[in-house]
Amino acid sequence: xxxxxxxxxxxxxxxxxxxxxxxxxxxxxxxxxxxxxxxxxxxxxxxxxxxxxxxxxxxxxxxxxxxxxxxxxxxxxxxxxxxxxxxxxxxxxxxxxxxxxxxxxxxxxxxxxxxxxxxxxxxxxxxxxxxxxxxxxxxxxxxxxxxxxxxxxxxxxxxxxxxxxxxxxxxxxxxxxxxxxxxxxxxxxxxxxxxxxxxxxxxxxxxxxxxxxxxxxxxxxxxxxxxxxxxxxxxxxxxxxxxxxxxxxxxxxxxxxxxxxxxxxxxxxxxxxxxxxxxxxxxxxxxxxxxxxxxxxxxxxxxxxxxxxxxxxxxxxxxxxxxxxxxxxxxxxxxxxxxxxxxxxxxxxxxxxxxxxxxxxxxxxxxxxxxxxxxxxxxxxxxxxxxxxxxxxxxxxxxxxxxxxxxxxxxxxxxxxxxxxxxxxxxxxxxxxxxxxxxxxxxxxxxxxxxxxxxxxxxxxxxxxxxxxxxxxxxxxxxxxxxxxxxxxxxxxxxxxxxxxxxxxxxxxxxxxxxxxxxxxxxxxxxxxxxxxxxxxxxxxxxxxxxxxxxxxxxxxxxxxxxxxxxxxxxxxxxxxxxxxxxxxxxxxxxxxxxxxxxxxxxxxxxxxxxxxxxxxxxxxxxxxxxxxxxxxxxxxxxxxxxxxxxxxxxxxxx
Amino acid sequence: xxxxxxxxxxxxxxxxxxxxxxxxxxxxxxxxxxxxxxxxxxxxxxxxxxxxxxxxxxxxxxxxxxxxxxxxxxxxxxxxxxxxxxxxxxxxxxxxxxxxxxxxxxxxxxxxxxxxxxxxxxxxxxxxxxxxxxxxxxxxxxxxxxxxxxxxxxxxxxxxxxxxxxxxxxxxxxxxxxxxxxxxxxxxxxxxxxxxxxxxxxxxxxxxxxxxxxxxxxxxxxxxxxxxxxxxxxxxxxxxxxxxxxxxxxxxxxxxxxxxxxxx
Numbered sequence: 001x002x003x004x005x006x007x008x009x010x011x012x013x014x015x016x017x018x019x020x021x022x023x024x025x026x027x028x029x030x031x032x033x034x035x036x037x038x039x040x041x042x043x044x045x046x047x048x049x050x051x052x053x054x055x056x057x058x059x060x061x062x063x064x065x066x067x068x069x070x071x072x073x074x075x076x077x078x079x080x081x082x083x084x085x086x087x088x089x090x091x092x093x094x095x096x097x098x099x100x101x102x103x104x105x106x107x108x109x110x111x112x113x114x115x116x117x118x119x120x121x122x123x124x125x126x127x128x129x130x131x132x133x134x135x136x137x138x139x140x141x142x143x144x145x146x147x148x149x150x151x152x153x154x155x156x157x158x159x160x161x162x163x164x165x166x167x168x169x170x171x172x173x174x175x176x177x178x179x180x181x182x183x184x185x186x187x188x189x190x191x192x193x194x195x196x197x198x199x200x201x202x203x204x205x206x207x208x209x210x211x212x213x214x215x216x217x218x219x220x221x222x223x224x225x226x227x228x229x230x231x232x233x234x235x236x237x238x239x240x241x242x243x244x245x246x247x248x249x250x251x252x253x254x255x256x257x258x259x260x261x262x263x264x265x266x267x268x269x270x271x272x273x274x275x276x277x278x279x280x281x282x283x284x285x286x287x288x289x290x291x292x293x294x295x296x297x298x299x300x301x302x303x304x305x306x307x308x309x310x311x312x313x314x315x316x317x318x319x320x321x322x323x324x325x326x327x328x329x330x331x332x333x334x335x336x337x338x339x340x341x342x343x344x345x346x347x348x349x350x351x352x353x354x355x356x357x358x359x360x361x362x363x364x365x366x367x368x369x370x371x372x373x374x375x376x377x378x379x380x381x382x383x384x385x386x387x388x389x390x391x392x393x394x395x396x397x398x399x400x401x402x403x404x405x406x407x408x409x410x411x412x413x414x415x416x417x418x419x420x421x422x423x424x425x426x427x428x429x430x431x432x433x434x435x436x437x438x439x440x441x442x443x444x445x446x447x448x449x450x451x452x453x454x455x456x457x458x459x460x461x462x463x464x465x466x467x468x469x470x471x472x473x474x475x476x477x478x479x480x481x482x483x484x485x486x487x488x489x490x491x492x493x494x495x496x497x498x499x500x501x502x503x504x505x506x507x508x509x510x511x512x513x514x515x516x517x518x519x520x521x522x523x524x525x526x527x528x529x530x531x532x533x534x535x536x537x538x539x540x541x542x543x544x545x546x547x548x549x550x551x552x553x554x555x556x557x558x559x560x561x562x563x564x565x566x567x568x569x570x571x572x573x574x575x576x577x578x579x580x581x582x583x584x585x586x587x588x589x590x591x592x593x594x595x596x597x598x599x600x601x602x603x604x605x606x607x608x609x610x611x612x613x614x615x616x617x618x619x620x621x622x623x624x625x626x627x628x629x630x631x632x633x634x635x636x637x638x639x640x641x642x643x644x645x646x647x648x649x650x651x652x653x654x655x
Numbered sequence: 656x657x658x659x660x661x662x663x664x665x666x667x668x669x670x671x672x673x674x675x676x677x678x679x680x681x682x683x684x685x686x687x688x689x690x691x692x693x694x695x696x697x698x699x700x701x702x703x704x705x706x707x708x709x710x711x712x713x714x715x716x717x718x719x720x721x722x723x724x725x726x727x728x729x730x731x732x733x734x735x736x737x738x739x740x741x742x743x744x745x746x747x748x749x750x751x752x753x754x755x756x757x758x759x760x761x762x763x764x765x766x767x768x769x770x771x772x773x774x775x776x777x778x779x780x781x782x783x784x785x786x787x788x789x790x791x792x793x794x795x796x797x798x799x800x801x802x803x804x805x806x807x808x809x810x811x812x813x814x815x816x817x818x819x820x821x822x823x824x825x826x827x828x829x830x831x832x833x834x835x836x837x838x839x840x841x842x843x844x845x846x847x848x849x850x851x852x853x854x855x856x857x858x859x860x861x862x863x864x865x866x867x868x869x870x871x872x873x874x875x876x877x878x879x880x881x882x883x884x885x886x887x888x889x890x891x892x893x894x895x896x897x898x899x900x901x902x903x904x905x906x907x908x909x910x911x912x913x914x915x916x917x918x919x
Binding site: 044045230328343474 | 890
């Protein structure tokens with residue numbers, strides 16, 4: 001991100017861990033706490049706020065957790081720096097400059113390791129493949145890089161700049177050269193290194209905190225000075241510095257010398273050209289049935305159990321470890337709403353919203369709907385604070401693609417994402433898909449016990465023109481009316497209710513009704529823009545019951561509510577729908593708290609989008625969660641009791 | 656009126672701190688640790704912002720405190736110029752002996768230990784919004800110069816080591832007597848309750864900020880630059896509804912400005 005010349009302004013961390021109460025509970029908890037520690041220790045020290053994230057626990061991640069992190073940067077369009085040797089680099093004999101940590105042997109074969117199915121007996125061998133990051137050095141490098149970017153802007157000179165990632169030095173150098181259409185000579189003796197490693201180690205070790213610059217010789221001294229003197233890398237971090245390690249030429253070969261010997265001399269395009277695979281796909285046969293379950297006698301206990309479930313409970317135990325405030329741009333922080341919001345440019349009123357989503361339980365039943373619902377929910381999350389979904393990025397986590405079923409899951413997931421981005425098009429640009437601007441694919445997420453549930457993790461970025469209009473999810477004032485949009489369907493497959501209460505998966509996975517979904521998202525954005533809503537929260541895991549309860553449980557948690565489930569039966573729902581299905585169906589939708597006096601206008605907007613708004617209840621001064629059906633009480637819980645369950649669930653699953 | 660916002664390797668709050676300095680009408684710039692320390696005498700006041708200077712190696716703040724610029728800053732402090740250390744800046748001030756001002760390392764900002772009903776409920780890093788009560792009299796300290804005694808401040812914390820402890824006998828009593836305790840953690844009504852979550856990090860007597868005996872040097876764990884605008888406040892704070900308004904943390908920066916004006 002920083003290599004594009006951008007300032008990194010936010011991160012989000014969708015995480016997937018195993019079953020914290022299952023047979024591998026101890027390991028799962030150790031992994032979960034360790035991952036969270038790693039994220040906060042790196043991100044906080046780097047000084048980038050963590051604005052969103054989610055955590056899902058399920059047994060398919062017992063042996064293979066998923067740690068996805070998305071970061072958001074901001075750069076002026078005319079100041080983007082490319083990761084390729086610039087056009088003048090060949091004739092000009094541009095320098096290749098390596099900056100950062102001294103190359104060591106860490107992370108040797110790192111990406112390859114991460115892409116293999118894990119086997120326990122290989123643990124010792126694999127350890128060396130783990131990259132060792134250092135946020136402190138990264139923080140200093142970011143600032144030095146900013147000085148470099150300023151220098152080249154002032155001089156009006158185009159450079160190439162790239163982060164060293166998977167494949168290490170060889171990958172970054174050859175890609176930069178090949179992307180510019182040039183050859184390159186490298187001398188490994190000029191690399192700053194932690195020890196006298198053999199040339200193959202120097203070439204492919206994945207030592208972290210390194211960057212590569214391709215720049216004209218006349219800037220050489222000034223660039224070296226920025227890193228080696230102003231930012232004093234050699235004294236800040238042992239062995240760190242900027243070194244000139246090679247030259248660009250007009251040829252087409254990638255030549256590497258080491259101790260006077262040519263150790264590599266190949267056509268540069270050979271190193272970077274892709275390989276085309278032919279993969280087979282075969283639909284995975286999944287036996288799915290809807291369970292025949294009795295209706296619960298005590299809904300209070302059911303609701304408390306769901307609120308305490310580690311997949312529903314408040315994420316506070318984790319996000320208190322994260323610096324959500326650094327940079328001073330934070331408008332809405334984790335826990336306050338479905339998405340985080342920053343105001344990244346001082347003096348401007350616009351804000352940037354960020355949310356992440358993916359439900360592995362849905363992916364297990366239908367990889368296609370798992371993909372489509374992930375996009376829809378991430379967009380709903382952003383819309384719930386009033387921001388317009390503007391772009392999407394993905395991290396596609398699947399099993400071994402050499403297995404036809406895993407490859408089928410991957411294809412289905414991509415089809416679902418693609419369909420959702422097309423049919424939930426950009427607001428104001430009918431038919432124009434929401435773009436997926438970047439992404440990552442992670443295969444081989446499996447162990448001998450099986451692969452992870454299909455997990456296309458989505459991050460959605462939204463824009464709001466005026467941060468003053470953004471709203472949060474907590475109930476605001478007694479007497480306010482609560483509206484539901486999105487009819488309840490019999491869609492409890494993969495639901496929190498089925499798994500937590502009955503330990504079954506079910507079959508009826510929530511689908512995305514694209515026209516309805518788009519209309520809901522747009523209507524909520526418009527209503528917030530007109531200042532009609534006091535609060536909004538999207539319906540997802542745990543259904544209507546968990547959604548409306550969370551609105552009461554979110555700090556300051558001073559108000560209760562009373563709703564009538566009979567009124568939640570919209571046009572699409574059957575009047576005989578069972579109470580548990582109304583409460584816990586995970587069909588998409590929103591719960592909206594209208595500002596007093598604004599109800600008429602709100603209804604007008606909702607109906608204008610062909611929606612069927614349902615007035616389901618009212619915010620109460622009495623601090624109780626009250627749910628009725630017609631005149632019969634279904635649930636009636638003290639808010640403090642519910643809050644105790646909701647706030648303790650995650651800590652108890654992770655400690 | 657010119658302010659230096661100090662920058663060590665690993666500092667990460669210098670930009671927003673500079674924004675706040677300039678927003679109250681002071682001139683300012685970021686001062687990199689390896690610039691000539693002689694240049695510091697050209698400034699009227701100093702902020703040491705938060706972050707992880709030198710990666711918290713050995714202890715938070717200790718390596719930065721040994722830098723030549725800190726020696727120069729000691730001399731500027733002796734001239735009565737205001738210095739406000741925020742978070743890691745507070746830790747650096749303690750390690751340099753500027754706070755509590757005995758010239759020695761008399762106290763430590765230890766790991767957070769959250770205690771409730773006699774039990775440790777959590778340890779380490781914590782980020783949340785807290786309330787502070789201004790316990791020093793008005794004009795006692797540079798960084799709270801314009802604040803009335805007893806006034807409240809809503810402000811975020813984000814640190815792993817802010818738990819003020821000391822083994823020096825009677826040090827806390829002396830800080831209390833000499834009105835060097837500038838802020839304490841309190842609830843939203845100003846009550847100090849020496850238990851998590853009101854005492855958010857286990858600090859002795861809920862102390863969040865102290866000054867030196869002269870009052871020109873202030874160290875505080877919470878981040879005033881992050882509550883400088885009303886739009887930065889948490890959603891449940893009613894002031895959030897007026898996004899153009901000033902946030903509570905602005906008073907720290909206005910105080911420094913007023914202090915410099917008065918001392919001139």
